[in-house]
Amino acid sequence: MEFYRQKVELMAGGKSFNNEDFEIDFVVEFGNSSEPNISKVMIYNLSDQTIAAIRAKAYIIMNCGYGMSVGNILTGKVDKAETYWEEVDKVTEIYVGDGSFEWNFKRINKTYASGSTSKLIVSDLASQLGLEIAELNLEKDITFPRGRSVSGATQYELRKLVSETGSRVFIDKGKLYIRPKNKGTVTGFVLNVDTGLIESPQKITEEDKKGNSINKYNVRCLLNHKITTDSILVIESKTANGKFRVVKGRHTGDFITECEVVPM
Incomplete structure (x- = not known):
């Protein structure tokens, strides 16, 4: 796979932004909790007029990827937006609710x-x-x-x-x-070192309410817009091999996807 030409496309308050013209950072949360996820998007040095357009309840759409392989990682509404100075930069911090309203x-x-x-x-x-x-x-x-x-x-x-x-x-x-509870969305995606896996997944053992042991794995890979809540992945690594379902995770502005998976 080609992991270069990182692209960020952001639509907020009826305006479009990209990472060629603006510095954009983000932490996009996803997970199967019944409570809506709240993500954070930071965009630098906007005009006052543009900031005013990014008001509460304005729609937000963010697409990320590499080259021609770009896909949606966030769709929601502005929960709140704050602007502050960070040395010489004016930072607009946008909190986005995924269906929260x-x-x-x-x-x-x-x-x-x-x-x-x-x-x-x-x-x-x-x-x-x-x-x-x-x-x-x-x-x-x-x-x-x-x-x-x-x-x-x-x-x-x-x-x-x-x-x-x-x-x-x-x-x-x-x-x-x-x-x-155990159903997921089939992606057909195989995650290994050739497709973006950064390191071997780390095993976590937890107990459920009945005292049964549950094995989970923390996974880190290069940002992949195909990975989201309930995605079913095939993982090939030294520590985890087979079919897994994504429970929760996040995409971050350094183009990393971190997620927690359970065996299918």
Whole structure:
């Protein structure tokens, strides 16, 4: 693979920026927690007029890669933006929420009829969040003979119902995913020293709530826009070999992707 000609394309507040004309740094978070990820983008020496355009709730899109291989690593809305001086440089620091506005502020008060299923209710709640639904696939579908009432924060009721079905919910690049706990997205990507793996993955052993040992690995590689939440990768290394699912990670402005993976 060709790992040169690093490219950053940023669209913020209706304006476009790239790393040829501007210094851009970033920490883009991703993960399968039900809480939306908050990422940070720093861009240097903008005019006051441009800074004013990057206001709260403005859309942010960031694409990164090498040469012609450029892809999306961040889609969201500005949570807040701050500008400060760092010696001779004026730094604008932008915090970006991945679906956080839709997730945090929607509320519901509704009763579903007897015989309603969890799939029907989850589908209705998900649609009311205003996010694109990338996948809605429950581990099991529960029928409620007496119906079901939901009241309060939409995201809370959604998380509760999804958990009852043995499934999980998360947001990635502005899209909502609801799927069984062990399912991932097949990428067909093989990660090794020739495709960007920087060092052998480090093994971590943790215990789950039942006291069972779980093996995870920390992985560092050159920035790869194909790696995100639930990506299924084949890893070839001295310490980890086989098929793994990405649990969480981050892309950083030094063009490194770090992630935590579990065996499939």
